[in-house]
Amino acid sequence: MNGQHLRALPFDELTKILGERWKSTGILTESDGEFIKEAAELLKDGIDLVTDADQRLSNLLSYPLHSTLASAEGKSLLEDKLSEVAASLLSAHESGELHSVLEEGLAGWQKWVKGFGKSLKRKGKSLFMPLRVLLTGKLHGPDIGATVLLLHRAGTCGVVSPQAGFVTLDERFNMLRKVDWEALSKDPDQESVATVSH
Incomplete structure (x- = not known):
């Protein structure tokens, strides 16, 4: 078929x-x-x-955040102050705001994203690409709003098998909290050049 x-x-x-x-x-x-x-x-x-x-x-x-951030496309997002979007997103998660929004469904998500984007002075691709990477760990995929809502449901409905490799939204935020943004933002080529020249 x-x-x-x-x-x-x-x-x-x-x-x-x-x-x-x-x-x-x-x-x-x-x-x-x-x-x-x-x-x-x-x-x-x-x-x-x-x-x-x-x-x-x-x-x-899955949530391949670290390999995505290490990619060439991931590096350009890091240069576009991805860490600032991550800090604001973590704040929304820790306050419970994001959870409440996800409980409201797609309309709640859309309203929240609009306000979130305004607070960061971002819209379009400069808003949605960082959100996609931070929430899904990927650079590409289906609609980000529907994806995040489905990930939220996956974490609350209990139908995902323990051996499926599912990384819940809470686990994703724990991983984001531990990211060393400064180390990621350093260009490894610059470091190796600096090391060789000394």
């Missing part, structure tokens, strides 16, 4: 196929429910074969 055929299926049928697949491979403990519907909706466009669904969901649940 190829991607065209999968996308032509009625959504309920596609959700059933993906839910059963995710349960049978051990990523999820259930094959039906709100989380599965939301995951299927968010990920369906990137699934060309049923077996692709495993990687898509596993990728969504």
